[in-house]
Amino acid sequence: MDRALIRRALGDKVQFIQGDDACAYGALLAGCNFFAGYPITPATEVAEQMSILLPLVGGCYIQMEDEIASMGALVGASWTGAKTMTSTSGPGFSLMQENLGYAIMTETPCVVVNVQRSGPSTGQPTMGAYGDMMQARWGTHGDHEIIMLCPASVQESLDMTIVAFNLSEQFRTPVLLFIDGELGHMRERLVIPDDDEVEIVNRPMFNGQGKYLPFATDASLVPTFAPFGSGHRTYVTGLTHNEQGLPRSSSAEIHDKLIRRLADKINNHRDQIIRYEEFYADDCDIAIITYGITARTCRDVVEQARSKGIKVGMLRLITIWPFPDDLVARWAERVQAILVPEMNLGQMIHPIREAVAGRCKVAPLFRIGGEIHTPVEILTALEELQCQLC
Amino acid sequence: MRQEIRICGFGGQGVITASVILGKAAAVYDNLIACQSQSYGPEARGGAARAEVIIDDKPIGCPGVHVADILIAMSLEAFTRYGRDVKPDGTIIIDPDLVATSDLPERAYPIPATRIAENLGNTVVANIVMLGAVTAITGVVSEEAIHASTVKSVPARFKELNERALAAGMAAGRELKGLGRG
Numbered sequence: 052m053d054r055a056l057i058r059r060a061l062g063d064k065v066q067f068i069q070g071d072d073a074c075a076y077g078a079l080l081a082g083c084n085f086f087a088g089y090p091i092t093p094a095t096e097v098a099e100q101m102s103i104l105l106p107l108v109g110g111c112y113i114q115m116e117d118e119i120a121s122m123g124a125l126v127g128a129s130w131t132g133a134k135t136m137t138s139t140s141g142p143g144f145s146l147m148q149e150n151l152g153y154a155i156m157t158e159t160p161c162v163v164v165n166v167q168r169s170g171p172s173t174g175q176p177t178m179g180a181y182g183d184m185m186q187a188r189w190g191t192h193g194d195h196e197i198i199m200l201c202p203a204s205v206q207e208s209l210d211m212t213i214v215a216f217n218l219s220e221q222f223r224t225p226v227l228l229f230i231d232g233e234l235g236h237m238r239e240r241l242v243i244p245d246d247d248e249v250e251i252v253n254r255p256m257f258n259g260q261g262k263y264l265p266f267a268t269d270a271s272l273v274p275t276f277a278p279f280g281s282g283h284r285t286y287v288t289g290l291t292h293n294e295q296g297l298p299r300s301s302s303a304e305i306h307d308k309l310i311r312r313l314a315d316k317i318n319n320h321r322d323q324i325i326r327y328e329e330f331y332a333d334d335c336d337i338a339i340i341t342y343g344i345t346a347r348t349c350r351d352v353v354e355q356a357r358s359k360g361i362k363v364g365m366l367r368l369i370t371i372w373p374f375p376d377d378l379v380a381r382w383a384e385r386v387q388a389i390l391v392p393e394m395n396l397g398q399m400i401h402p403i404r405e406a407v408a409g410r411c412k413v414a415p416l417f418r419i420g421g422e423i424h425t426p427v428e429i430l431t432a433l434e435e436l437q438c439q440l441c
Numbered sequence: 442m443r444q445e446i447r448i449c450g451f452g453g454q455g456v457i458t459a460s461v462i463l464g465k466a467a468a469v470y471d472n473l474i475a476c477q478s479q480s481y482g483p484e485a486r487g488g489a490a491r492a493e494v495i496i497d498d499k500p501i502g503c504p505g506v507h508v509a510d511i512l513i514a515m516s517l518e519a520f521t522r523y524g525r526d527v528k529p530d531g532t533i534i535i536d537p538d539l540v541a542t543s544d545l546p547e548r549a550y551p552i553p554a555t556r557i558a559e560n561l562g563n564t565v566v567a568n569i570v571m572l573g574a575v576t577a578i579t580g581v582v583s584e585e586a587i588h589a590s591t592v593k594s595v596p597a598r599f600k601e602l603n604e605r606a607l608a609a610g611m612a613a614g615r616e617l618k619g620l621g622r623g
Contacts, residue, residue: 426503
């Protein structure tokens, strides 16, 4: 893609734009040249922005008949070598699950943005929520790993969308970028990074030497890629397949090897995937573990609580899946209690409890209805926890 | 210096547009940190509209406004709902033609934004009149920044109308400020 064209399409270096727009900008900077989607509040602006931007840089935008087809189009386009993205919200993400699994099984790079709203079903279209965290992990059937990032600001939405593309290319797997209706529609200052500040990773390509085995791998566990039309024979199937890509769905051995490799290629590289931020990590009795927009309020509260003598620290998860259980376990060893505020009725608290494994108390603070936690609410919860520890 | 600004009225008055222009003035042209958010119902027009802008010189955590430093109310319903959620030393700016109530605190600045806009030829710029007034009264953003942001945000053919609206709002704001209101 022509970087100068991308620059011209994006416009001013400093802008005041929405989280949704920032995801589209990040996609363009990462080299996205194909978008297929179906509009849905509060994610529509991602699609709208892509429909404006992609034609300006020679990319392709397709408005599909639904979200099932959108995911299908991503898989097809990605196999021609395109960098692909779609965006949706809860109801659409539900429809994408089948082809999300297909993309995992066929090792097809693609990025799915989910601007979450309250569910189940059509729920509260214009309100934010974080109710799809577990669906992201286990929404599609079968054993699998998934990569998911959860930014907390407009700038980070752009930055993490670029990271999402890079991880997707590096590991040849779908990557989920989750924000919510609140962040998606919130405007903040955005500084568009210069080209030398943007790292771009491309999927490992077949070098043309020897026979092409589309699903054979080296120690990276990621197979090399030859796009459709490059002259190499590739068979792409969701069935259990051998290194040639041919269906071998009755072999326990081939299935076991394939599915473990798909999991290992992500799990063995957790240190390259997991991103987080810590505050007052070394001097605290209580920790808040948080993610997404809620983390912003938590950060304010940490300062307020410390000025009141409550020794609280904070771990903000940016990578949600694979879950950083070692990191959470280390926090659990240092503190007496962990507060988990979530904009759902308890989702990430489950892997947190599993990682904590009884080392300290884990206290929930759940809020639903579409509004973010208030600082007072979180501070009160911390004060109550502090009292219980005394 | 965290300043929490709430602008409210009904759908179609440009409440959200005003908040975006104000936020952009701070974040892009005054080099401050700003965060703008809004809430609205599924209706396109007529329902209650509320927008919030937070302006600070350091990173903004919680993006929500609870008790505002500055309230701009452009409907009676909006004033009734949010009039009390203003800090004791905060600034209240209302359109007196739309917020006709005996509940109005002494310190409120009455800016007849809709009437001023009508005299300029189009009530659609009432929101820009309010932006001029809030800039003159509070100095929350600079006059240069609000001007640059407004011009950048409106269609070119309406540039002059918006500039006049902004200037009229600033004049009205300065006049009230000079009278010692607030």
